[in-house]
Every structure is written in structure tokens, then in C-alpha cells.
Amino acid sequence: MRLKQIYNHKNTLSFRLTLWYAVIFTMTSLLALSIYYYRISQITMENTDDELIEEYREFAAIMVHEGTEGLMSEFDTEIIEEAEENLYFRLMSLDGEILKSSDMTDFKGVTVSAEALAALKNNEEYVIETLTIPGLEFDLQAIYGAITPTIIFNMGISLEDNYEYLSIFRNLIILLLIPLFFIAAFIGWFLARHALKGVAEVTQTAIEISKGSIDKRVEVKRRSHEIDTLANTFNSMLDRIQTLIKGMREMNDNVAHDLRSPLTRIRGIAEMTLVGKGSMEDYSEMAANTIEECDKLIEIINTMMDITETEAGVSPFKSEPLDIVELILSACDLFDPIAKEKDIQLLTVLPESLLISGDKSKMQRLITNLLENAIKYNKQGGTVTISVRKDNQLVNIQVEDTGVGIPEDELPQIFERFYRCDRSRSLAGIGLGLSLAKAIVKAFNGDIRVKSALDQGSSFHVTLPA
Numbered sequence: 305m306r307l308k309q310i311y312n313h314k315n316t317l318s319f320r321l322t323l324w325y326a327v328i329f330t331m332t333s334l335l336a337l338s339i340y341y342y343r344i345s346q347i348t349m350e351n352t353d354d355e356l357i358e359e360y361r362e363f364a365a366i367m368v369h370e371g372t373e374g375l376m377s378e379f380d381t382e383i384i385e386e387a388e389e390n391l392y393f394r395l396m397s398l399d400g401e402i403l404k405s406s407d408m409t410d411f412k413g414v415t416v417s418a419e420a421l422a423a424l425k426n427n428e429e430y431v432i433e434t435l436t437i438p439g440l441e442f443d444l445q446a447i448y449g450a451i452t453p454t455i456i457f458n459m460g461i462s463l464e465d466n467y468e469y470l471s472i473f474r475n476l477i478i479l480l481l482i483p484l485f486f487i488a489a490f491i492g493w494f495l496a497r498h499a500l501k502g503v504a505e506v507t508q509t510a511i512e513i514s515k516g517s518i519d520k521r522v523e524v525k526r527r528s529h530e531i532d533t534l535a536n537t538f539n540s541m542l543d544r545i546q547t548l549i550k551g552m553r554e555m556n557d558n559v560a561h562d563l564r565s566p567l568t569r570i571r572g573i574a575e576m577t578l579v580g581k582g583s584m585e586d587y588s589e590m591a592a593n594t595i596e597e598c599d600k601l602i603e604i605i606n607t608m609m610d611i612t613e614t615e616a617g618v619s620p621f622k623s624e625p626l627d628i629v630e631l632i633l634s635a636c637d638l639f640d641p642i643a644k645e646k647d648i649q650l651l652t653v654l655p656e657s658l659l660i661s662g663d664k665s666k667m668q669r670l671i672t673n674l675l676e677n678a679i680k681y682n683k684q685g686g687t688v689t690i691s692v693r694k695d696n697q698l699v700n701i702q703v704e705d706t707g708v709g710i711p712e713d714e715l716p717q718i719f720e721r722f723y724r725c726d727r728s729r730s731l732a733g734i735g736l737g738l739s740l741a742k743a744i745v746k747a748f749n750g751d752i753r754v755k756s757a758l759d760q761g762s763s764f765h766v767t768l769p770a
């Protein structure tokens with residue numbers, strides 16, 4: 305990747321994830337290697353101490369087997385020869401007076417440790433010290449050990465080898481970190497790309513949609529829970545937007561088609577009254593007709609808005625506990641005078657009460673629309689029966705009438721906006737009541753069906769989740 309490309313990518317999530325991964329991975333490796341290094345340095349020092357203790361014990365053993373003389377001769381012959389530039393041996397009295405010593409030219413600054421001698425006097429078997437001697441490049445590790453009550457063995461060893469060994473190790477760690485960072489960045493980049501693949505697909509779909517392909521959807525491929533949730537949420541958001549657009553388009557068509565006629569009528573009434581040079585009564589009649597047509601227009605517009613909003617789910621429904629029986633009974637009270645005018649009997653088959661969770665005003669509109677139709681399209685002296693029952697987790701509401709009925713070929717259309725059956729056009733209505741009823745039922749995840757027999761009556765059956 306060239307520098308310019310990296311610069312362009314630096315604000316992307318995958319770049320940041322890669323960088324985070326690489327940094328965290330490298331830091332963790334550094335921490336692990338540091339712990340390892342610390343442990344190694346401890347072990348190296350412990351080995352040096354063991355070496356010193358072993359030497360001291362060997363001398364103590366010679367003392368036991370060969371006595372002071374054997375010890376002295378051993379020191380003269382072997383030990384002094386054995387001493388090298390990074391090693392010295394000394395024998396001293398309890399007061400620190402040197403009895404015998406290897407060549408100390410390379411260890412000029414080395415003195416006798418008063419603390420060590422004091423500790424030995426206090427019956428310590430041996431004392432190990434780390435000495436930093438001015439003029440010596442490396443520290444020394446020294447042991448003081450009593451081999452007889454009066455003779456002290458002292459041996460010092462330069463830590464040069466240890467430091468060199470550890471510095472090789474340190475350099476190796478630093479060298480390792482560089483390729484480790486790049487390997488981690490590569491793995492991080494791969495993981496980030498893999499994890500964000502779904503996001504990239506959602507983005508791609510969003511780009512295509514913004515260019516006009518509103519029908520496109522993100523494929524749900526069971527990638528990971530988060531991405532699938534994102535894809536599902538995105539798709540359902542698109543569904544809603546599409547429904548809203550569809551609703552708005554339909555509304556446009558409907559406005560053009562169905563609002564034109566009442567407006568034309570209003571204009572006609574006004575024109576005729578003006579041209580006719582009418583009396584005061586004519587003007588009053590014109591005003592009354594205009595108000596009536598305007599009310600109808602307002603009702604059409606309001607109902608269309610309600611349908612579109614309900615279908616698109618833009619205004620959230622309340623989910624409150626409500627007694628459907630109580631709601632039906634008050635609707636019956638409301639329609640009772642109208643039913644009586646047509647000598648229609650309103651019958652109910654209801655339980656004592658039935659609680660459901662829903663939006664009260666929407667439920668009222670659903671029930672009144674069905675009840676109003678059952679009375680309006682009924683015959684003189686007919687009956688309307690409204691019944692409710694609960695089956696498992698479903699609430700069934702049935703509105704049955706003994707009216708004019710609906711021709712079979714028109715049944716599928718009655719839920720469409722502005723559809724009115726031929727034989728009912730003479731009656732008042734705007735053809736939106738059932739569209740709204742269906743939109744409400746759907747919004748509650750329910751279902752509405754109709755059965756009808758011509759001249760015998762119709763039965764509307766609503767099923768809602770309890």
C-alpha cells in the first residue's frame with residue numbers, strides 16, 4: 305500500500321482496527337518477552353550464586369578432609385592457577401586480614417566487606433554480595449563463607465558473561481518486535497476486513513439505493529449476529545421507507561383522482577350561484593353545500609393520512625391494556641340511535657370482559673368502521689351481531705349483518721382505497737373505512753377476512769393477538 309493510500313485509509317474503521325490490533329498485539333508480546341527476560345536474568349544470577357556456593361562448599365570439604373594445611377596447599381597449587389581475569393579467590397581471617405589471595409591486579413578496588421564479616425560472625429553460613437567497583441566495567445558477584453571458625457573463604461566473579469548473554473537476549477527481543485508488529489498488522493488487517501465485510505455490503509446497498517434502486521435489499525448470510533442484525537434492521541427500515549413512498553405515491557394518485565371531484569363540485573355550486581344571480585336562500589344553500597363538500601374533503605384527507613401513517617408505522621402505536629368488551633359496548637351505544645332509525649337490531653355476544661393490549665383510539669376506529677358499514681349496508685328491519693371470543697392467544701371479533709351483501713367478484717377489492725361496490729354508491733361514504741381498518745389490524749399483527757352472500761348479509765372477521 306502506498307503512503308497516499310494509507311493516508312486516505314487512515315480514517316477508516318478497518319485501518320484503526322488494524323492499528324489497534326497491531327499495537328495491542330506488539331505490546332502484549334513485549335510484556336510477555338519482558339517477563340521472560342526478567343526470569344532469565346534471575347536464573348542467570350541464581351546460577352552464578354550456585355557456582356559460588358559450590359566453590360565455597362568444595363573448600364569447606366577440603367578443610368574437613370585435609371585440615372588447614374591441606375587447604376592452604378590446595379589454594380597455592382590449584383586455585384591460584386585457576387583464577388582468571390574475571391575471577392578471584394581469597395582466604396582471610398575473621399577480622400578481614402588477607403591470608404592468601406589470587407592475583408588481584410584486575411580487581412584493585414575490591415576491599416573486604418565489613419557487613420559480610422559481621423554477618424559471618426553472627427553464624428551465617430555464607431554471604432553473597434553484588435559489588436559495583438569504580439573502574440570496573442561490570443559488577444562482581446562475591447561470596448564470603450566461613451570454612452573454619454577463623455578462616456573465611458572469599459571468591460568474586462565478574463558478571464560480564466551474564467550481562468553479555470542478557471544483552472544478546474535484549475537485542476533479540478527488540479529485533480523480534482519489528483517483524484511481530486508487521487505480522488500483527490497483517491493479521492489485524494485480515495480480521496478487520498473479514499469482520500467489516502458485512503458492513504461494506506450494507507454500505508454498497510445503501511449507495512445503490514441512494515442512486516434509485518429502492519427495491520434492493522442486503523442479503524442476510526448468517527455472517528455474525530451483529531452484522532445480520534444490522535442487515536435485518538436496514539432491510540426493515542427500507543421496507544418501511546418503501547411502504548411510505550408507495551403510500552405517498554398512492555396518495556398523490558388519489559388526491560389527483562378523488563379530491564378533484566368534490567373540488568369540481570364546490571366550484572360548480574359557486575359558479576352556478578354567481579351566474580344565476582340568486583337570492584339570499586340560494587347563497588345560504590351554496591354555503592351549506594360548500595361546507596358539506598369541504599367536510600367530506602377534510603375527512604378524505606384525514607383518513608388518507610391516517611392510513612398512510614398506520615401502514616408506514618410512523619406514529620408509534622400505544623400498547624395499553626384495554627377492555628375490548630367495554631369498547632364494543634360503548635360503540636354500540638353510539639350507533640344505537642342510527643340503528644333504531646332503520647329499525648335494525650344491534651345484538652352482542654360478549655364475555656364479561658376481555659383485556660387486550662392495544663391503542664384505544666385505533667381500536668375504536670376499527671370497531672366503529674365495521675359497525676357503521678354493517679348498519680349502513682343493512683336492510684330495513686335487519687340485524688347486526690357483534691361477537692367477541694378468545695381462542696388460545698387470539699382474540700376473534702366478528703361483525704355480522706343481514707344486509708345487501710357483497711358480490712363475490714368485488715370481495716377482493718373492498719379493502720382497496722376508494723373502492724366502493726356498485727350497488728352501494730348511492731349511499732354516503734368515501735371508500736376508505738375498510739382500508740383504514742385493514743391498516744390498523746395489520747399494524748397489530750392481526751388479520752381481517754370477509755365472507756358475504758348477496759342479499760343475505762356479510763360477516764367481517766378480525767383476529768388479533770391477545
Ligand code: ADP
Binds near residue numbers: 734736739
Ligand atoms: P365506505 O363505506 O365509505 O364506502 P368502506 O371502505 O368502509 O367505504 O367500504 C368499502 C365498500 O365495501 C363499501 O362501499 C361497500 O360497497 C362495501 N362494504 C363494506 N362493508 C359492507 C357491508 N357490511 N355490507 C355490504 N357491503 C359492504
